[in-house]
Amino acid sequence: MSLPKIVLAASLLAATSAYAQSTSGTLVVVPAFAEVVHANDQAVASFNIEEQDKDKAVAASRVNQKMKQGMEIIRREDPQAALKTQGYYTYPVYAEQRPLPNGAVVKPQLTGWRVGQSLEVKTLNLAGLSKTTAAAQKVLALAGLNFGLAPATLRKLDDERIAATYKNLGERIASIAAAMGRNRADATLDTVDFEGSGNYAGQDRAQAAPMAMKSMRMSESASVAEPSFEPGETTLQMNLVGKVRFK
Incomplete structure (x- = not known):
């Protein structure tokens, strides 16, 4: 290898080492997200x-x-x-009641x-x-x-979306470590906050939009054709924030 190439390689190695060294002790806040979809069953x-x-x-x-x-x-x-x-x-x-010409009030x-x-x-x-x-x-x-979704289905899906969100957190940590020139093993998960993203109870899209139907009075003997319904599906989302510290 020629001298200029050796000098260039050494410079790049030194720069990489210096860059990696500069991230030592860095605390990184990592957002993660996942969603699960299930057909409505209730x-x-x-x-x-x-x-x-x-x-x-x-x-x-x-x-x-x-x-x-x-x-x-x-x-x-x-x-x-x-x-x-x-x-x-x-x-x-x-x-x-119709108003009288003289403005008198009539008892209902x-x-x-x-x-x-x-x-x-x-x-x-x-x-x-x-x-x-x-x-x-x-x-x-x-x-x-x-x-x-039925309560039992919601409980099952809650387990699934927690696992999916945590998996996404791990994938993002690995990507961030690679971008910083660090090994994934150098990252220590310090905190996992399932509420810090603002995903508080009641904000999930867990309910399908109501189907409004006009109320109609019918006689007891009337025959009614069967209505058509499409239950659709529900999407459950979850966000979390993880804090990762690099050695």
Whole structure:
């Protein structure tokens, strides 16, 4: 090797050594990210019933009977579904008042009562959801439907995204070490912060967008065609921040 080449190689070696030496004791903050995707396997449907009559007891009786009938239909079609009644209300209905020319105030005239109740249905039986919904719609109105992940699935996916995020952290540390001219073995993981990135509880995209549906009243004898549903999928993300110190 000629003298100029020897001098150049020695200079590069010295520069590399000096560069590597300058990173000794360096604390590096490393962000990591990962996500897992899973098909939605749970549906939460909201049904309601509302009746109006001049007799409050009559309106309430019809609501109670139809809610009971609707629940029986749903339990028959989907025995494993979890049902929860909620939102029972009773409101007075007044006749529309037109303002008098002299500005006098007319006492509102009670014309009837409006009574209603809601029912929440959680199910994992997505294959039979359309059939169950159509059967229930003969009595109840479908007010809303959300697709998401069952609790057991969420726990399983949480393990997966933690592992995937931690793996990404290791890959980034290796890349940073290579860029700094250091060995991966020279890096010591000092801190792993799963909250420092701002990924606090409730910010994951773990819920699918709700499918809003207009509530419609139907007669008990009406036949309802089965609706079409696409459960879609849910993406769960995770961020973490690791602090790495080089020897």
